[in-house]
Amino acid sequence: MLRLITLDVTNTILKFRKPPEDQYAAIGQLYGLKPDPQKLKHAFGLCYKKLEEETPNFGAESIGWQNWWLSIVTETFRRAECHAEESTLNAVGNHLIKHFSSSHAYELLDGSIPLLEKINNKAIKIGTISNFDERLDGILLQLGVRHYFDFVINSYSAKAAKPDPKIFQQALTHAGNVSPTEALHIGDDLYRDYLGARACGWQSYLVSSDYQQLCEEFGVTPDEASMFTCLRELLPVIELSTKPLNTCKEI
Numbered sequence: 001m002l003r004l005i006t007l008d009v010t011n012t013i014l015k016f017r018k019p020p021e022d023q024y025a026a027i028g029q030l031y032g033l034k035p036d037p038q039k040l041k042h043a044f045g046l047c048y049k050k051l052e053e054e055t056p057n058f059g060a061e062s063i064g065w066q067n068w069w070l071s072i073v074t075e076t077f078r079r080a081e082c083h084a085e086e087s088t089l090n091a092v093g094n095h096l097i098k099h100f101s102s103s104h105a106y107e108l109l110d111g112s113i114p115l116l117e118k119i120n121n122k123a124i125k126i127g128t129i130s131n132f133d134e135r136l137d138g139i140l141l142q143l144g145v146r147h148y149f150d151f152v153i154n155s156y157s158a159k160a161a162k163p164d165p166k167i168f169q170q171a172l173t174h175a176g177n178v179s180p181t182e183a184l185h186i187g188d189d190l191y192r193d194y195l196g197a198r199a200c201g202w203q204s205y206l207v208s209s210d211y212q213q214l215c216e217e218f219g220v221t222p223d224e225a226s227m228f229t230c231l232r233e234l235l236p237v238i239e240l241s242t243k244p245l246n247t248c249k250e251i
Helices: 020-029 037-054 065-079 086-099 112-120 136-142 165-174 190-199 211-218 231-241
Strands: 004-007 014-016 106-108 125-130 151-154 183-187 203-207
Touching (some): 020 037, 065 086, 112 231, 125 136, 125 165, 190 211, 203 211
Parallel strands (some): 004 183, 125 151, 183 203
């Protein structure tokens, strides 16, 4: 019987209100810049990949998440051909860091509240396992869903990012030394969430509108019993999964 359910956060229970490049462009304009959102999108991808390789997990073991994101932002605008003084780019960076610390940048995905309500009504611990920095708690609080969770684990504070088994083990400990076989993780990333949890002996569900394509890319056979296109599809399965074993068939 399940004793713990954990959820990924970004693109699982919440999403960006607008594409990040549009939010970057809008705030850049407040400082006199005229960025092209598509150039920002391309530049961000390059900068994020480079810094993640150099100082992984938002700089948890090195420069710290604030400096990590400030470096991402300033270099993104430079690569997007936004020529400005260092002080201006730093101001944009600090503004964006604050902006993405709040509910102004995010909104809940359809089905999030019904899912959380359904789990919350069970005698099951619920938490998050998210590759995120220290701002996660505050964002969930502002979105009005923090109270659903018994614990919130972000990779920065955990000093381990999915699919590292250490972060999944921390969740089991937070839940009261639950066995991996009694734990279920739900997320949108096939590699980090679905396969990462299963490699640790957990059960897992994948929620992604393009899970068929993801499976093809990773050479994984799609499984309709544990893969879903949206949270609404998942709700009846969660209802069955969280019933006592003697009242439901094995999923």
